[in-house]
Amino acid sequence: MLYGIVVFPEKHVQDIANSWRRRHDPHYAAIPAHLTVRDAEEWTEEQLQLAVAHLEQVTSKLPAFSIHLNRVSTFYPVNHVLYLALQDTDAMQKLQEQVCSGPLITNEGKYVYTPHVTIGQELSADELHDLYGNLRMQSIDLASKIDRVHLLYQTDNGSWTAYQSFLLRG
Numbered sequence: 001m002l003y004g005i006v007v008f009p010e011k012h013v014q015d016i017a018n019s020w021r022r023r024h025d026p027h028y029a030a031i032p033a034h035l036t037v038r039d040a041e042e043w044t045e046e047q048l049q050l051a052v053a054h055l056e057q058v059t060s061k062l063p064a065f066s067i068h069l070n071r072v073s074t075f076y077p078v079n080h081v082l083y084l085a086l087q088d089t090d091a092m093q094k095l096q097e098q099v100c101s102g103p104l105i106t107n108e109g110k111y112v113y114t115p116h117v118t119i120g121q122e123l124s125a126d127e128l129h130d131l132y133g134n135l136r137m138q139s140i141d142l143a144s145k146i147d148r149v150h151l152l153y154q155t156d157n158g159s160w161t162a163y164q165s166f167l168l169r170g
Contacts, residue, residue, distance in 0.1 A: 002154040003048065003163065004040035005055070005099055007092075008032060009117060009144035013069065016142060017084060017117050024082065024120030024131065031160040035067075035092060035115050037099050037149060038106065050103040052164060055151060058098045059166040064147035065091040069117065072135040078111070080128045082120035084140065089115050091146070099149065 008014065017033035043051065073085040086092060092115035100106050120131060148167050152160045 001043065001048075002040050003043045003051070004036065004152050004154075004160070005038040005104075006031075006034040006036055006150050006152060007095070007146050007148070008034050008150060009067065009069075009142075009146070013084075013117070013142045013144045017119050020082075020119040020135070024123060024127075025118060026122055027118075030158050031152070033117050033119075034150075035117055035146075037092075037096050038104060040154065047103070048163075051151065054101075054103050055099065055149060055164075055166045058101075059149055059168050059170075061170040062095060062098060062168045063170040064145060064168045065095075066143055066145050067092065067115075069140060069142040069144070071140050072119070072132065072138070073116070074128065074132050075111075075114075076125075076128055076132075080121065080123045080125065081118060082123070082128065082132055082135065083116035083118045084142070086115055095146075095149070 014033040021028045021033060068087040069084040070087040071085050073083055075081045093113065096113050123131065148165050150165050151163045153163045154160055
């Protein structure tokens with residue numbers, strides 16, 4: 001089964017992100033607005049149990065924190081993705097490093113980890129440039145508390161649902 005690890009921003013941030021995602025993100029209906037901590041991967045039952053134990057241990061030591069999203073950015077030309085960017089990525093970077101250790105250590109990925117909330121993807125170059133040109137002019141000032149990590153799995157219909165949530169209790 002396919003599993004992934006994410007954090008969800010608070011509802012007011014999700015509502016704003018979803019106002020753009022509804023039109024510009026083909027994955028809008030499959031998963032709420034989120035910040036990916038660890039990309040999706042096929043796991044066996046044994047790997048799942050190791051992951052759950054690891055997440056219990058890691059989250060017991062990490063405190064809740066706040067993030068501040070302050071602009072729209074893009075991964076162009078590597079990917080045609082628009083996203084809400086964090087003003088300071090340190091707390092998310094630390095969370096990702098801790099989660100992706102031990103049994104969840106990952107090989108060097110294709111990309112440098114950049115915590116973000118996707119608002120558009122799989123856009124044509126023209127769509128991307130037009131939308132980015134409009135959105136980067138808008139003032140973005142969104143704060144959200146991050147107090148839990150979610151282990152998700154993909155259902156048969158392609159949507160994602162929580163397998164287990166882990167409070168940050170450090």
